[in-house]
Amino acid sequence: xxxxxxxxxxxxxxxxxxxxxxxxxxxxxxxxxxxxxxxxxxxxxxxxxxxxxxxxxxxxxxxxxxxxxxxxxxxxxxxxxxxxxxxxxxxxxxxxxxxxxxxxxxxxxxxxxxxxxxxxxxxxxxxxxxxxxxxxxxxxxxxxxxxxxxxxxxxxxxxxxxxxxxxxxxxxxxxxxxxxxxxxxxxxxxxxxxxxxxxxxxxxxxxxxxxxxxxxxxxxxxxxxxxxxxxxxxxxxxxxxxxxxx
Amino acid sequence: xxxxxxxxxxxxxxxxxxxxxxxxxxxxxxxxxxxxxxxxxxxxxxxxxxxxxxxxxxxxxxxxxxxxxxxxxxxxxxxxxxxxxxxxxxxxxxxxxxxxxxxxxxxxxxxxxxxxxxxxxxxxxxxxxxxxxxxxxxxxxxxxxxxxxxxxxxxxxxxxxxxxxxxxxxxxxxxxxxxxxxxxxxxxxxxxxxxxxxxxxxxxxxxxxxxxxxxxxxxxxxxxxxxxxxxxxxxxxxxxxxxxxxxxxxxxxxxxxxxxxxxxxxxxxxxxxx
Numbered sequence: 422x423x424x425x426x427x428x429x430x431x432x433x434x435x436x437x438x439x440x441x442x443x444x445x446x447x448x449x450x451x452x453x454x455x456x457x458x459x460x461x462x463x464x465x466x467x468x469x470x471x472x473x474x475x476x477x478x479x480x481x482x483x484x485x486x487x488x489x490x491x492x493x494x495x496x497x498x499x500x501x502x503x504x505x506x507x508x509x510x511x512x513x514x515x516x517x518x519x520x521x522x523x524x525x526x527x528x529x530x531x532x533x534x535x536x537x538x539x540x541x542x543x544x545x546x547x548x549x550x551x552x553x554x555x556x557x558x559x560x561x562x563x564x565x566x567x568x569x570x571x572x573x574x575x576x577x578x579x580x581x582x583x584x585x586x587x588x589x590x591x592x593x594x595x596x597x598x599x600x601x602x603x604x605x606x607x608x609x610x611x612x613x614x615x616x617x618x619x620x621x622x623x624x625x626x627x628x629x630x631x632x633x634x635x636x637x638x639x640x641x642x643x644x645x646x647x648x649x650x651x652x653x654x655x656x657x658x659x660x661x662x663x664x665x666x667x
Numbered sequence: 668x669x670x671x672x673x674x675x676x677x678x679x680x681x682x683x684x685x686x687x688x689x690x691x692x693x694x695x696x697x698x699x700x701x702x703x704x705x706x707x708x709x710x711x712x713x714x715x716x717x718x719x720x721x722x723x724x725x726x727x728x729x730x731x732x733x734x735x736x737x738x739x740x741x742x743x744x745x746x747x748x749x750x751x752x753x754x755x756x757x758x759x760x761x762x763x764x765x766x767x768x769x770x771x772x773x774x775x776x777x778x779x780x781x782x783x784x785x786x787x788x789x790x791x792x793x794x795x796x797x798x799x800x801x802x803x804x805x806x807x808x809x810x811x812x813x814x815x816x817x818x819x820x821x822x823x824x825x826x827x828x829x830x831x832x833x834x835x836x837x838x839x840x841x842x843x844x845x846x847x848x849x850x851x852x853x854x855x856x857x858x859x860x861x862x863x864x865x866x867x868x869x870x871x872x873x874x875x876x877x878x879x880x881x882x883x884x885x886x887x888x889x890x891x892x893x894x895x896x897x898x899x900x901x902x903x904x905x906x907x908x909x910x911x912x913x914x915x916x917x918x919x920x921x922x923x924x925x926x927x928x929x930x931x932x933x934x935x936x937x938x939x940x941x
Binding site for chain 2: 470472473474475477498500516601602603605609613615617619620626627628629
């Protein structure tokens with residue numbers, strides 16, 4: 422199912438337009454794909470270029486311009502539920518399909534050949550290219566649809582905040598908040614361990630040095646060791662306590 | 668320094684959290700400074716077959732050709748042997764996969780990406796097709812050395828989509844070049860200078876689709892003194908973030924210079940040195 426635009430004014434839905442063309446135009450003149458007969462709308466107001474599953478909105482130097490989600494813009498990469506405003510009219514962009522492939526194809530990788538032309542419009546100028554597309558397995562597509570940045574949020578979020586406090590030596594009492602995915606402890610060239618923050622907890626692993634760090638008095642060896650609240654870590658002669666912040 | 672001693676190489680591959688089998692293939696040959704990574708595609712086990720052919724053709728052929736020649740030797744066209752070997756053997760792998768796909772119905776349409784690097788004479792020659800990447804960590808800066816052959820990259824290049832917005836695109840995983848889907852392929856090849864201390868990372872998109880470049884850089888930098896752990900950690904990050912695809916990484920750390928012997932006395936010296 423292609424993405425679509427829903428035209429409305431003052432909350433009343435007027436019409437629905439599928440984005441099934443490479444270029445969909447919006448304007449007051451009747452030759453446009455989406456005609457809005459209102460004097461605030463320029464004769465050729467805007468265009469939407471659609472390439473496979475992505476759509477791009479572009480203002481065609483209209484008199485009154487346009488806004489997306491309240492922000493005036495000239496060019497915009499449309500995301501599901503974006504609202505385009507042209508005068509008093511609103512066009513809601515819906516593209517809820519996460520992927521073209523069904524669940525049955527989840528494991529299957531397919532090779533698909535289709536010539537894709539880059540849009541001819543000047544704003545997006547590029548020599549039209551006839552590419553052979555090879556569609557790689559779609560398993561990531563669903564992920565792409567819901568994820569918009571730090572991938573860590575996609576799977577079960579983060580463990581509670583935790584801290585390592587130094588217990589002896591000149592830095593005794595200092596706290597180190599474990600806010601990054603990786604935090605290294607120790608002295609390079611002598612003994613180094615890394616603390617990894619993972620969705621299901623914190624893990625300490627030996628990185629370098631002649632001896633392994635200890636947790637509650639016993640050596641952790643080369644394998645990652647999951648830390649529990651109030652565990653005592655010792656490495657390079659420095660004692661530290663690990664605890665969760667509440 | 669001998670190439671074997673100048674480089675530290677580790678590789679790791681993992682099916683990820685979702686896929687039942689691994690279509691990636693990796694290999695390396697420390698004696699000649701060659702690393703190869705391929706991400707296959709195709710139904711059933713065809714993806715594994717395609718990436719497997721690519722990796723074995725490249726590694727076997729390059730190793731064979733370098734038995735009595737050096738990669739910095741100049742060929743007929745004034746081109747270095749190392750460069751010619753990478754390009755010609757990617758083409759050779761392409762033809763092998765294409766023919767196998769033509770003759771076996773269950774392999775129809777299979778293909779693979781490839782990224783391969785050959786280290787010689789204080790430089791690295793890198794060839795790639797598709798969206799498998801090579802990154803370089805130099806000091807604190809992680810840089811992607813290869814440019815994906817993908818629809819998304821074309822859109823970034825043409826200015827349609829910003830680098831930041833690329834993560835939002837639904838047109839991921841569409842490569843514009845692949846090995847084995849046509850009778851011919853155009854491999855992209857570049858030679859870069861190498862500095863001691865550089866770390867090179869070759870990876871399949873299972874890594875860079877799941878983990879942001881910033882996190883990749885921090886991980887490699889923090890764990891550079893324990894390369895196997897760095898590789899494990901990268902795969903773990905991808906899996907912790909969902910592990911939607913197979914994940915493969917090869918890490919190469921440059922520990923010393925490995926310039927080619929220049930004068931006749933150096934050649935003589937290295938002759939006796941062996």
